[in-house]
Amino acid sequence: MTRSWRPSLLMLPALALLAVVFLWPLLQVAWLSSQASSVLTGLTPVANNGANWQRLLADGRFWSDARFTLRFALVSVALELLLGLGMALLMHRPGQGRGLLRAAVLLPWALPGTVLALGWRWIFNDPYGPLNTLIQSLGGQPYGFLATPSTTWLFVVLADVWKSTPFVALLLLAGLQSIPAELEECLRLEGAGGLQILRRLTLPLLTPWITLAMIFRLAQALGLFDLVQVLTRGGPAGSTESLALYAYLQAMRFLDFGYTATVVLATFLLLALLTLLGLAMLRRRPGQPASQEPGLP
Amino acid sequence: MRMLLLLWSLGPLLWQLYSSLITPEALVDPQAVPAGAFWTLTNYQQLLQADPPFWQYLLNSTLLGTLSTALTLALAVPCAYGLQRQRGRLRWGATLLLLGAAIFPTVLLFLPLLQLARALGLGNHLLALALPYAALNLPLAVLLLRAAFAALPPELEDAALLEGLDLPARLRHVLLPLLAPTLGSTAILVFLFSWNEYPIALTWLSRPELLTLPPAIARIAGSSLFTVPYGAFAAATVLGSLPLLLIVLVFQRSIISGLTQGAVKG
Numbered sequence: 001m002t003r004s005w006r007p008s009l010l011m012l013p014a015l016a017l018l019a020v021v022f023l024w025p026l027l028q029v030a031w032l033s034s035q036a037s038s039v040l041t042g043l044t045p046v047a048n049n050g051a052n053w054q055r056l057l058a059d060g061r062f063w064s065d066a067r068f069t070l071r072f073a074l075v076s077v078a079l080e081l082l083l084g085l086g087m088a089l090l091m092h093r094p095g096q097g098r099g100l101l102r103a104a105v106l107l108p109w110a111l112p113g114t115v116l117a118l119g120w121r122w123i124f125n126d127p128y129g130p131l132n133t134l135i136q137s138l139g140g141q142p143y144g145f146l147a148t149p150s151t152t153w154l155f156v157v158l159a160d161v162w163k164s165t166p167f168v169a170l171l172l173l174a175g176l177q178s179i180p181a182e183l184e185e186c187l188r189l190e191g192a193g194g195l196q197i198l199r200r201l202t203l204p205l206l207t208p209w210i211t212l213a214m215i216f217r218l219a220q221a222l223g224l225f226d227l228v229q230v231l232t233r234g235g236p237a238g239s240t241e242s243l244a245l246y247a248y249l250q251a252m253r254f255l256d257f258g259y260t261a262t263v264v265l266a267t268f269l270l271l272a273l274l275t276l277l278g279l280a281m282l283r284r285r286p287g288q289p290a291s292q293e294p295g296l297p
Numbered sequence: 298m299r300m301l302l303l304l305w306s307l308g309p310l311l312w313q314l315y316s317s318l319i320t321p322e323a324l325v326d327p328q329a330v331p332a333g334a335f336w337t338l339t340n341y342q343q344l345l346q347a348d349p350p351f352w353q354y355l356l357n358s359t360l361l362g363t364l365s366t367a368l369t370l371a372l373a374v375p376c377a378y379g380l381q382r383q384r385g386r387l388r389w390g391a392t393l394l395l396l397g398a399a400i401f402p403t404v405l406l407f408l409p410l411l412q413l414a415r416a417l418g419l420g421n422h423l424l425a426l427a428l429p430y431a432a433l434n435l436p437l438a439v440l441l442l443r444a445a446f447a448a449l450p451p452e453l454e455d456a457a458l459l460e461g462l463d464l465p466a467r468l469r470h471v472l473l474p475l476l477a478p479t480l481g482s483t484a485i486l487v488f489l490f491s492w493n494e495y496p497i498a499l500t501w502l503s504r505p506e507l508l509t510l511p512p513a514i515a516r517i518a519g520s521s522l523f524t525v526p527y528g529a530f531a532a533a534t535v536l537g538s539l540p541l542l543l544i545v546l547v548f549q550r551s552i553i554s555g556l557t558q559g560a561v562k563g
Binding site for chain 2: 006007008009010011013014015017018020021022024025026028029032087090091095097099101102103104105106107108110111112113114115116117118119120121122123125128129130162166167170171173174215216219220222223225226229230244247248251252257260261264267268271275
């Protein structure tokens, strides 16, 4: 008795589950975004001729949330790439206790977002948190880190940078390890200094890895939710309300499912657009030896 | 420089540890407190004697994480094997789709998934969450395992085929033992992601005794049960971080190799 195991048959269970959890929700959201489905309609979907999209275009809260989300994503990803590169270079150097250093660096990334948000809430506390204690001991006035609409987003960025830089650093570290040490040796023999090596050798060879880390992080940062939901609840004055948090509030607080779907879909389109832009950047790079390229086609 | 890096990574956590071990009065003004009233364990006692006790959340997260990991691997192994046996365009296209799904921020799926849970009566069933969790982790797991299958020499399986071993036997006796390191790092990453998932757990679970750690922490953050709550907050942060500290210390190597392979071989 031989049974045939067709490849497609083997993939079927996994693909079926993926379709239920990814594909069906996307179709559902696309359909629901053209429906009115809220308390007013008794939560039954009723077609409303694109009224959701008209509302979205005129919804100041959506656009200000979009601006915050975009600003947050761009600034935090830029900082994470910069700091991550520094961390990776530091971890790449031989030395004692490398394993322990990596474990310590990895820890913030491994923590649940809500746990670290709760931790940062205490660190930013006004006036008893450690940062304000430090400011006061230096003779300053306590600062409302989470209560100043113009600057609170910067501290959300700080918390995110703390959590996500390790991911970038580890990815870039893998990239650094794929660069043959002989190349660096060659440049050094030609009399190149550390900075020159970084600019002429390391950065060009690392570019695909940097772009890859950027795309991963950009997609995740644009879906910002856990951190702001616990750290700031979107405040003060809505200044740190992300698009995902807005969608969540529309659904769970205002029970407006049709409009939630519209917000979700609009966020998704924004995300897809930016990711494609990133991918286009990745493909435009001049070719490098295949063995050193990350596997994005 | 290394010390600076250590301080940056561990400093905030050490401060939580310190804050969790001192009394509310010491938290507010360390100088004004008599020596005997500085250190305390009451923050931890409060958490462990609350209803439900804090360890319940850790237990829930562990149970769900374990089941999600098992389910993910059970689905991902055959899928990765099948994908590796596909040819040309199909494999390429499927890989691209999986990569797209792997970086998709799952929070955007919460509304339809919530409606699905309601339609199927899955809300407030802790272990039912393993279904969406397995699906959310499948893309990464399949990409990692497919790359590992691709790296095995094809002669190996041909030889086993000649011996007359059918596919389950080949997987069990020949292929999977060789994939053990990849299986390990995949399992740990899936476990971590399931342990940390927030938006879906937040919307699917409402009964306090069923909560996993992330929504439980958010609930503690939103509560005003404690008068000066930050000692308890810090204690919750510490207790919530400890299991992950252990995982990271033990499996550091696997986690890093899984992370980087996932991005590189995808």
